[in-house]
Amino acid sequence: MSEQEILLILGMFLVTFGVRYPVLALVGKLPLPEAVFRALRYVPPAVLAAIILPAMVVGERGEVALNLNNEYLLAGIVTFLVAWRSKNTLLTIIMGMAALVLLKNALP
Amino acid sequence: MATTTIPQGTPRAELLAGVRATLPLVVGAVPFGIIFGALAVANGLSPAAALGMSAFVFAGSSQFIASNMVAGSAPIPFIVLTTFVVNLRHSLYAATLAPYMRHLSQRWLIPLGFWLTDESFVVVVQRFQQTDSSPYKHYFFLGSALAMYSFWQLSTLVGIVAGQSIPNPQNWGLDFALIATFIAMLVPLLVAKPMLAAALVAGVAAVVLRDLPNLLGLLIAALLGLVAGVATERFIRTPLQEAMAVAKHNAAQEEVGR
Known part of the structure; x- marks a missing residue:
């Protein structure tokens, strides 16, 4: 490993640990207003959706691709349906990946 | 999701429940780790650096972006700054979990803070929000973290070793594994x-x-x-x-x- 690589990993470690641990250690000690506590309950759906939706609808050139040629959109819809109907995490992931591989490779 | 069953009373039961709740999500993270390992080496990182990044940074999407920036010869401070912004969402996770963890000592907070990921956050916050009075819910976090961390290291290693023999990993839709995982985590919420x-x-x-x-x-x-x-x-x-x-x-x- 080169000196450059060590510096890179050290820097990435410091900023990543720095956004995780201090907040975890300090926020619990602060008197958190009820409103903040209430708002934070929406972190899981909000962050997940903010990662998922762009990955599904934004095309390779950064455009919004709401069409049938967008495999990620179609596979994403299939994944949502399987998750909703089956409520089974493992099955959802496997079916979702299978849908994308099929759409990408098997279909013209 | 597996988190709906409430583990009964012991640290060991909590730990195992944490592992069990996280394993399905590991299935989605492993392909991502493999692509990271393969791509990191293809982008010019040494195998040791790719492993070191997974071991010490432990934040998939930022590792991915960083390895692409290395390929583009970006200066280190710029890559570190990008990592910071990409991982800022983790402070939202930490703020959400902190009120449930204020009784814990640094001995717990330091490693659990380091091990905070998207996947562990979603299963752990659900465990903390269950109203049973188990005093060992942090063991659930530990179990979840250990499952994510060990498989992340393993999959990185597989990607490094097998990287050259996977032709165009990005055409295999492995990158969609993470999105499918996140959808599986989102829908029950x-x-x-x-x-x-x-x-x-x-x-x-x-x-x-x-x-x-x-x-x-x-x-x-x-x-x-x-x-x-x-x-x-x-x-x-x-x-x-x-x-x-x-x-x-x-x-x-x-x-x-x-």
Whole structure:
């Protein structure tokens, strides 16, 4: 490993640990207003959706691709349906990946 | 999801429940780790550096972006700054979990803080929000973290070793594994209208704000989602739901007060 690589990993470690641990250690000690506590309950759906939706609808050139040629959109819809109907995490992931591989490779 | 069963009473039961709740999500993270290992080496990182990044940074999407920036010969401070912004969402996770963990010593907070990931956050916050009075819920976190961490190291290693023999890993849709995992984590949360509103607003906002640098749009979109959730909650709230929410909140406060 080169000196450059060590510096890179050290820097990435410091900023990543720095956004995780201090907040975890300090926020619990602060008197958190009820409103903040209430708002934070929406972190899981909000962050997940903010990662998922762009990955599904934004095309390779950064455009919004709401069409049938967008495999990620179609596979994403299939994944949502399987998750909703089956409520089974493992099955959802496997079916979702299978849908994308099929759409990408098997279909013209 | 597996988190709906409440583990009974011992640290060991909590730890194993944490592992069990996380294993399905590991299935989605492993392909991502393999692509990272393969791509990192193809992008010019040494195998040791690729492994070191997984071991010490432990944040998939930022590792991915960093290895692509290495290939583009970006200066180190710029890669580190990008990593910071990409991982800022973890401070939202930490803030959400902190009230449930204020009784823990640094011996727990330091490693669990280091091991905080998207996947562990979602299963662990659900465990903390269950109203049973188990004093060992942090063991659930530990189990989840150990499952994610060990498989992340293993899959990175597999990617490094097998990397050269996987032709065009990105054409295999392995990158979709993570999105499918996140969808599987999101859908069970959408049981109440405010949760649905938070997700819809955050998702649409993230698409609209996609051109902001370093996934900054993701963070702003998430914050807008929080606002939408709270606003919807105020708007639709009925007396029954109010009472249930207060009971849940009190139980949570009692939990963190111990």
